[in-house]
Amino acid sequence: MKTWIPCELHTHTQHSDGQFTVLELARAAKETGRESIAITDHNTLVPKEEIVEAMEETGIQIVRGLEWTTFYGHMVVLGMSHYVDWRNMGMYTIHEGLAKIHEAGGIAGIAHPYRVGSPLCTGCFWQYDVKDWHAIDYLEVWSQQFPPEKESNQRALALWTDLLNKGYRITGTYGLDWHAPYPEDAITAVTYLQVDRDENSCYEEQVKVAIKNGRVVVTMGPLLLFFLKNNMTSQEWGIGDTVTLSSHEKLDVSISLDEHRGQDKWQQSNRPSYVALQSNLGLLTKQALGIGEKHMNCTLDTQGLKWVRAELFGYMHDDVETMIGFTNAIYFSP
Structure with a gap:
């Protein structure tokens, strides 16, 4: 497993x-x-x-x-x-x-x-x-x-x-x-x-x-999970995988925070945070998460992409805004 x-x-x-x-x-x-x-x-x-x-x-x-x-x-x-x-x-x-x-x-x-x-x-x-x-x-x-x-x-x-x-x-x-x-x-x-x-x-x-x-x-906080999915074929890719597409397509993005993993000292504070998608094309999107919100969904245009990773930003000790964690990349075949 x-x-x-x-x-x-x-x-x-x-x-x-x-x-x-x-x-x-x-x-x-x-x-x-x-x-x-x-x-x-x-x-x-x-x-x-x-x-x-x-x-x-x-x-x-x-x-x-x-x-x-x-x-x-x-x-x-x-x-x-x-x-x-x-x-x-x-x-x-x-x-x-x-x-x-x-x-x-x-x-x-x-x-x-x-x-x-x-x-x-x-x-x-x-x-x-x-x-x-x-x-x-x-x-x-x-x-x-x-x-x-x-x-x-x-x-x-x-x-x-x-x-x-x-x-x-x-x-x-x-x-x-x-x-x-x-x-x-x-x-x-x-x-x-x-x-x-x-x-x-x-x-x-x-x-x-x-x-x-x-x-x-x-991560310094929750475990950050990141998936891409093709709803037409139900095919899904996770961190470290390589996406192979026959043509330029749009994929659904699913990002979630598992706050049950790790000790309290690693958890982010109760102030709002946000998730960003970083890629070879630069920053693709940035989406705020409300307090207690653990999921983000959006659509990803794959044109020109070689790789994409998720990054989590928030506050530590309620006063320092910083990057909390990052995933490794999901890659795209030529």
Whole structure:
């Protein structure tokens, strides 16, 4: 059965520079309403035994990964069968490392590409020369606490949009970069992944498939769901899908907010919010939602569209108007 799972994809433990043990991190994830985490310590893989112990005690699903921490950029790598060394990679040879990561069964995402770099944080600012963006599986569009208000994340969002406009189907994610307990009033986001909870399926593989296929929603508030439908054929497309049409058509748009997902601290305030549809053609529509309203419907003209995503805007703490969350794209075939 397909379902949306709240995850944290960028964390650290005492195996690198985090304050948590693996078990403490899993407990903290459970306390904050997450159902899954990826442990991504700097240039090291956490022992499987500790992961198994933490999963058995807490019920939290844990994906084994690492943060490839180099002089020219950081990459979050998930699901590798074995460690892949970064030390032979130069600024212009990143594709050799990406090929090895993929050969080891992993997926690679650029972490916080515009965070302040050297000398404050060596390698935090992305400097690698990416010649083929098809080799990048995902991009950490949002990072850290209260992510939409950080200039570095605004630049990352613009980069992601530009790459989508150029035809690259790169998935946008969030990473708290979780090193230690954060204050009770901290505003964080969560990455929702659409996975198959079939007991016979490997959860780690499901996570990799969800990220690679763009079945991802990022939010500080409710889970934002987005569908397109052709009423003539009853065909429906969701986040990450590709729409194939024989001719120029209009499709029905359905957007809904699932406010039952996540903890209270992630929910938006009681002031009005609005939903926007963003695309390669720019802003397509913006529609206000009344207080308590959870659904938006409209019609979408598909002419000229390559991709479209939904974005939710509202207020946090009743005084800061900001982007609350975004979906990944629904694509259109040429």
